[in-house]
Amino acid sequence: MRSAVVVFPGSNRERDAARAITLAGGPPPTLVWHTETELPKVDFVMIPGGFAHGDYLRAGAIAARSPVMRAVADHAGRGGLVLGVCNGFQVLTEARLLPGALMRNAGLKFICKPLPLAVERPNRFTDRYGRRAKVVFPAAHHDGNYRADADTLRRLEGDGRIAFRYRANPNGSANDIAGITNGKGNVLGLMPHPENAVEDIHGSTDGLPLFQSIFG
Amino acid sequence: MKARVIITLKSGVLDPQGKAIEGALSSLGFDGVHSARQGKVIDLELTATEPDAAREEVERMCEALLANTVVERYHIDLNP
Numbered sequence: 093m094r095s096a097v098v099v100f101p102g103s104n105r106e107r108d109a110a111r112a113i114t115l116a117g118g119p120p121p122t123l124v125w126h127t128e129t130e131l132p133k134v135d136f137v138m139i140p141g142g143f144a145h146g147d148y149l150r151a152g153a154i155a156a157r158s159p160v161m162r163a164v165a166d167h168a169g170r171g172g173l174v175l176g177v178c179n180g181f182q183v184l185t186e187a188r189l190l191p192g193a194l195m196r197n198a199g200l201k202f203i204c205k206p207l208p209l210a211v212e213r214p215n216r217f218t219d220r221y222g223r224r225a226k227v228v229f230p231a232a233h234h235d236g237n238y239r240a241d242a243d244t245l246r247r248l249e250g251d252g253r254i255a256f257r258y259r260a261n262p263n264g265s266a267n268d269i270a271g272i273t274n275g276k277g278n279v280l281g282l283m284p285h286p287e288n289a290v291e292d293i294h295g296s297t298d299g300l301p302l303f304q305s306i307f308g
Numbered sequence: 309m310k311a312r313v314i315i316t317l318k319s320g321v322l323d324p325q326g327k328a329i330e331g332a333l334s335s336l337g338f339d340g341v342h343s344a345r346q347g348k349v350i351d352l353e354l355t356a357t358e359p360d361a362a363r364e365e366v367e368r369m370c371e372a373l374l375a376n377t378v379v380e381r382y383h384i385d386l387n388p
Contacts, residue, residue, distance in 0.1 A: 150376055157373060186376065193378040200324050239321060239379055264322065 093307050095121040095136040098164065098180075100144035100155045105177070105287060109140045112287035116303030126158040136173040136306055137164055139180030141232070141285060151194065151235045152182030161187050173306060174279040175217065178233055181271070181281035190274055190281045191248070192240030198264025202234045206296065207284050208259040209270050213252055217273075217280045220301035220308065226259065227298035229284035236283040238265040238272075248272055255280055309354045309362045310387040313374055316347035321379045350374055359386050 095118055097109045110121050113136075122132045126144075131137065144155035155161070161183070168174050168189055176184040184190045197203060211218050211225040221227070240248070245266055248254055256271035263283075271282030286299030317323050329344040352369075356362035366384050375382040 149373070153373065153376070185378075191378075193376055195321070195379060196324050198322060198324050200328055237322075237324075241378075264324070 093118055093136065094132070094134045095119070095138065096124045096131050096134045097121045097138045097140055098124050098126065098160055099140070100126045100142070100158065100183075102144045102146055103140050103142035103179070105141035105285065108285070108287045109138045109177070112290045112299065112303050113138070113307070115290050116300060116307045118303070118307040124160060126155065126160045129159045129163060131160070131163045131167055134167075134172070136175070137167055139164070139174070139176040139183050140287075141178030141180060144179055144183060147179075147235070150182075150186065152179060152184075152186040155179075155183045156186035156188075165189060168274070168279050171276065171278050173216065175306070176279075176281045177285055177287060178231075178236075178283055181283055182235060184279065184281045189279050190272060191244045192238055192266075192272070194235050194283070195237040195239050196235055197233070197237050197262070199262075202232075203236065203262050204232045205230065207231045207262055207270075209256045209284060210259055212254050212257055215252075215255055215273060215280075216277050217302055217305050218255060220305040228289065228296045229286050229299055230288045230294075230296075231262070231284040233263070233283055236263040236265065238267075238269040238283075240266060251275065253277075256282055256284075309356050309359070311352040311354055311362060311366045312385040312387065313350040313352065313366060313370060314347060314383040314385070315350070315370075315375050315380050316383075317345060318379055318381050357388075359388060362386055 211221040257268040289296040289299035326345040370382040
């Protein structure tokens, strides 16, 4: 199971992503710069957190139009796994690989703290967790307020595509949504950071089963 | 040809920055404000000289990048 981590100017969690992947038993991922037009032969692509292109225009907007994102879309179209965390989630919505948009936190504050979440139902990324498992992942975001039209929200709920929900809504997200998958279930976007909850020194290892689900 | 693109949140989309502006205006004693909504303006200088072609091109720019039509709408003013 080989993997790649996409790096934009302003990404800052790519090494945390790589460490979480190796701690879960994956081989060290290839870091892929945003100007690349092709991905190496991989099964899993992670889009890490950070502030790609300084969040100019909208968070993730410029990054989503990068050359590498065409290759990521092709990979997802072939059924390859894609995980976008935080800014990576914003990039995936801007790239229309996931529906909806992530807007400014309702309280206007940058949120930087551990957040309690519920794993909604086991999927390709979460089958190592029990149903309705409770986890704590750290969050660090200013634009995590998930918005989608009523039809989209109904579809996400009805198709079981809400992967993670906040147990105490910190940012105004519709339906307490912290993470969603695409229709095929091979693309996951998530605001809090599972890759920063994989070692005892992090204060929580709740994120490790997510990476073990991918590499198991 | 110059174009000004005005991007605003769709009605019904919560605008926390607009709410903060409302609160600040109210605290300054401006009691006559029902609501405030914040948007952005992007000024473009185009090589196009023909208005219809220019508008069509800027619309494509809005759809491709400038606006996120999930939550935003855009308005284009041309200034030949």
